[in-house]
Amino acid sequence: MDEKIARELSLPEGCELVEKGSNASQEWLNSLWWLIRLRWLAGVSVLVATWGAGLWGLNLAAGPLYAIGVGILGYNVFFSRQLTRCCRSSISTPRAQVSARLQITADWVAMTLLIHFSGGVESPLCLYFFFHIILAAILLAVRDVYLFTGLAIFLFGGNVLLEYAGILPHIAIGGFLPAPLYQSPLYVSGVLLFFSSTLLVIAYLTTRATRQLREREAEALTLSRDLQRTYRRLQTLYTSAQVVSSTLELQEVLDRLTRKTVEVMGVKACVIRLLDKTGTRLNTVSGHGLSESYLQKGVLLLAQSLMDREALAGEAVAVDDVATDGRLQYPEAALAEGIRSILTVSLPGRQGPLGVIRLYCSRVQRFTAEDAVFLSTMATHGSIAIENALAYQSLQTLEEAKRKFVLMVTHELRAPVGVVRSLLRTLEGGYAGHLEDSQHDLAARALRRADFLQTLIDELLELAAYKTGLREVLAPQPVNVNAVLGNVVERYAVPSAEKHLTLNLNLDAGAPPLMVAATEAELDRVFTNLVSNAVKYTPEGGAVTVRLQSVMGRAQIEVTDSGIGISEEALEHLFEEFYRAPNARAAVKEGTGLGLVVAKDIVTRYGGSIQVQSQAGQGTTFTVTLPILAESPGGEAT
């Protein structure tokens, strides 16, 4: 499964690391390159040393020695090219190993020739073989190291013995030794004995050390692979948890969870079944990778599915072979769907399991203990997302209930009050026959109370709707302020006439209507509040003036009255909920103290402002400003 994950996921950094780690020979190849670099030095050293020894006054066989130096450099060119080619194509370890053996063989021959031309048994260069053994131990297997040690002893010993016997000529370094030793039996046998034993001891010690080193290396490699795999899984888990929790829609959360699990675990299919309210059956809520007919195969009763009972008890349940395991409720259907092994874990909720998440595979014995742990972790993350989505869903239901309540109140409470007002007005207006003064007075009092009730209901609804976010916030539209003001003023024509008030509307006659972004209903409410206050708190014979003008890109609406005014103290509290100025309270009994709060709320939401200027006894001016819309396409709206 790990390889599967590695294949299915594309995590660039991770891949690179695994690539490196999976190729154990990388380190070894580096050593081979290092050997080639050393050899350049060795070749040049031979040439330089030969030349230097000549200067020193030693009598050398310079020709052959130069030839050997050039030879070393020559074959090094060949090997380095070979290795470059080898690396450029796919790294082939066996070929590189053959190359390593060839290189060491060539070195052995070159060493033997160097020793021969620098005095044979008398040559100090024989010590260099020690380094060669160490290099061989780094590069080659143990058996090969002993083979090459044997070869070195054979070559060196053969040369020494052949010179001793006079079969090969002895080429001494003139002036190096006081007397020739190559034919001294004691010296020759001593050198051979110590040379061979030293070489063997070095071979033993270095192979032992490098073997341990290689074991450690292999362990480190395994560990780093494990680490890689864990990292990869964590990464996957993290990204899938993110994907799954990035939505609050329940169905979307479930579908993403099954899809992601199939991708990450590389299995045939994944299904989520949630417990129903009774806790006795599991309903399929999301499936990925299975046929519709399988998903609809029938009701899954907890009582008949041992597999699910065990899973809900908190264990991971692996069914190794559907055909032989007796814990399924519908084994035939599963076999027909091509399912052979199943892994089930519970989805742990805050208060008991929510249901199960199940993986399906078409092979038998597919799932390991490690898979179970991984799926459990996925399930834990998934459960959090599912619970969040469930909570969100119930919150939405609650919102919906609140919305319905507000609508109900609007209609059920507002409508009858409206009818009462109409009836009372009809009565009070004398349309149902003439009323005596006392009767008229009673009708008028009842009407005032009904009017107040209507205002209170409207304003409470308005305030509640926005405070709780119950009202759908309508997208602002271009609203014709002139038209809205016209409507409001028209509605108050009769009430102001009854109070003998002059109600004026001053619009900039020549200019086109001013358009602002808002909703008509809300602007109507704002200006209705201001105009109704003005009419209400202005004594008989006074004047109310509504003025609209364009001031620095803003529509400025002034509602001025010659009413009772507002004291400085009261001005501070004017826009507080349920606040009513003492003089207003004295003048008019009914009043909600909500109208200005609502007005300010609306104006502020559309980027405007509301201000008040007043002097007690002199009158009041409310000034509303709203940003003017740029030329609206399609001419006059609303």
Next chain:
Amino acid sequence: MEQKRILIVDDDDDLVLAHRLVLESAGYVVDEASNGKEGIARMQEQLPDLVLMDVMMANPLDGYYTTQQIADDPLLRQVPILMISSIITTQYAEAFPTDQYLNIVEFISKPVAPQMLLAKVKRYLK
């Protein structure tokens, strides 16, 4: 001059009563219907000079469908319709069909003050 006839289509009989009293006091002849279907029947029986129609009756779309049916009839659509809604503004107007034969003269919101009602009726009866 012959008395003008006004048809009130509204399912709230208290409201119908109030409007009837106001209109009758001004000398109009008032006819009434409690739903759209009945309203059309009344119109066919005797063509009124004006119709006062509630937008939202028991069936929320009743007012809407009724105006459309009226617009489909070449005789009935000559009668001006004054729509009365419980919604404070004329937002409803936008939801209404913009049929060229639709003879809705204005939307006014409930509750309608008696003097205002008389003023509107007078305006559209000319």
